[in-house]
Amino acid sequence: MTRTFLFLCHPDHGHVVPTLAIAAELVRRGHDVTYLTAPVMREIVAGTGAGVATYRSRYRDADFAELENDPGYLMSVLLDESEAMLDAAVSELDPVDCVVYDTSVLYAGRILARRWDCASAQTVPFFASNEHFSYLNAMYNDEGGERPAEATPAELPEWVGTTMARIGALSAQHGVDVAPDELWFEIPARSIVTVPREFQYAGESFDDRFVFTGPCIGERGFLGDWSPPGGSAPVVLVSLGAVFNAHKDIFATCVEAFRGRDWHAVVTVGDGIDPAELGELPPNVEVHRWVPHVTVLREAALCVTHGGMGTVMEALSTGTPLVCVPTSALDRPTGWRVRDLGLGALLNPGDVEPEVLADTVDGVLADPAVTAAARRMATAVADAGGASRAADVIEAAPDGTR
Structure with a gap:
């Protein structure tokens, strides 16, 4: 039966x-799918075959330095996005059978599902949270920058109250009678977590409301093409993410680390910097704005990354070891997990010099235990089910259940 x-x-x-x-x-299964996002993502989303609707987003105008250090500011930005999404959805779209919302804009998804009295599912593209592990706490409350703090703050910070008040006002605006804390902290019936359970902190503590599908990797023609360079030099992918990635200093350090070495580096900078800013490149380094990472990783011996979950999952899907250089508090928990599971190495951005990075890459490539761990995680990723399993969960959501 076709559903919307x-x-x-x-x-x-x-x-x-x-x-x-x-x-x-x-x-592909014959359902009617609409995807509501910002205009900048229209072309990328249209490639799925879904209809594309847009809303007025200010997300990319946010101050990333403040996002990194102030959870209250992060919540405010995401509530702004949720409010704009809701305005667009209720004024321009018809009700659907099921709302599928990213956890960062859960306010929009949960309010809309209640307003339309329809089913819903949450997608989680990073670590899931429950009573045993909080990703938000891990980002902003750590132990010396080395691991998530075991305890949460004894007193709720002021920004929590501010966020609660905004959630309450937004719910009331849409005629939804729900306590702000219930809307914010509820564990929905269906959370699709795009990491394997084996990579999740406290993975064994999550019940069947959480479905760990691993990364959902499909056709990504919008990223262009890439061909292997030929020769026997090991390929290393370098990526610091696609958004808020203006890290010319780290990119330049990577170029110097690979200069004259027996590796071939593929560096992707997105819109963070102009590739020309990196100057004349050695013959064993190529720099692009975009390439399909999965295509590169199928040939790569190692990936150097900021620790964004998307790149880390793509690397692990191909059994590729990692060197993580977290450029923000948002990415440190992923880097810690890579280190603690023996899947690669972790470097502090402030410590990254060409020789340090080159030595670290050498060490990871020479460590058979890391290679074996990455291969085991690749098996876990393959077994998790990916997009097909995620679609099964969403497709099976009973009408009117959240």
Whole structure:
């Protein structure tokens, strides 16, 4: 039976891209799928075959330095996005059978599902949270920058109250009678987590409301083409993400680390910097704005990354070891997990010099234990089910259940 689905996601590649294969799979199965996002993502989303609706987003105008250090500011930005999404959805779209929302804009998804009295599913493109592990706490409350703090703050910070008040006002605006804390902290009936359970912190503590599908990797022609360079030099992919990635200093350090070495580096800078800013490149380094990472990773011996979950999952899907250089608090928990599971190495951005990075890459490539761990995680990713399993969960959502 054909059903109608509405996806909601803000314009962040790390959140949109993991859902594309899910939307495409639902379209392939004959369902009517609409995807609400910002205009900048229109072309990427249209490739799934879903209809594309847009809203007025200000997400990319946010101050990333403040996002990194102030959870209250992060919540405010995401509530702004949720409010704009809701305005667009209720004024321009018809109700659907099921709303599929990114967890970062859960306010929009949960309010809309209640307003339309329809089923819903949450997508989680990073670590899931429950009573045993909080990703938000891990980002902003750590132990010396080395691991998530075991305890949460004894007193709720002021920004929590501010966020609660905004959630309450937004719910009331849409005629939804729900306590702000219930809307914010509820564990929905269906959370699709695009990491394997084996990579999740406290993975064994999550019940069957959480479905760990692993990364949902599909066709990504919008990223262009890439061909292996030929020769026997090991390929190393370098990526610092697609949004808020203006890290010329780190990119330049990577170029110098690989200069004259027996590796071939493929560096992707997105819109963070102009590739020309890196100057004359050695013959064993190529720099692009975009390439299909999965295509490169199938040939790569190692990946150097900021620790964004999308790139890390793509690397692990191909059994590729990692060197993580977290450029923000948002990415440190992923880097810690890579280190603790023996899947690669972790470097502090402030410590990254060409010789340090080159030595670290050498060490990871020479460590058979890391290679074996990455291969085991690749098996876990393959067994998790990916986009097909995610579509099964969404497709089976009973009408009117959240």
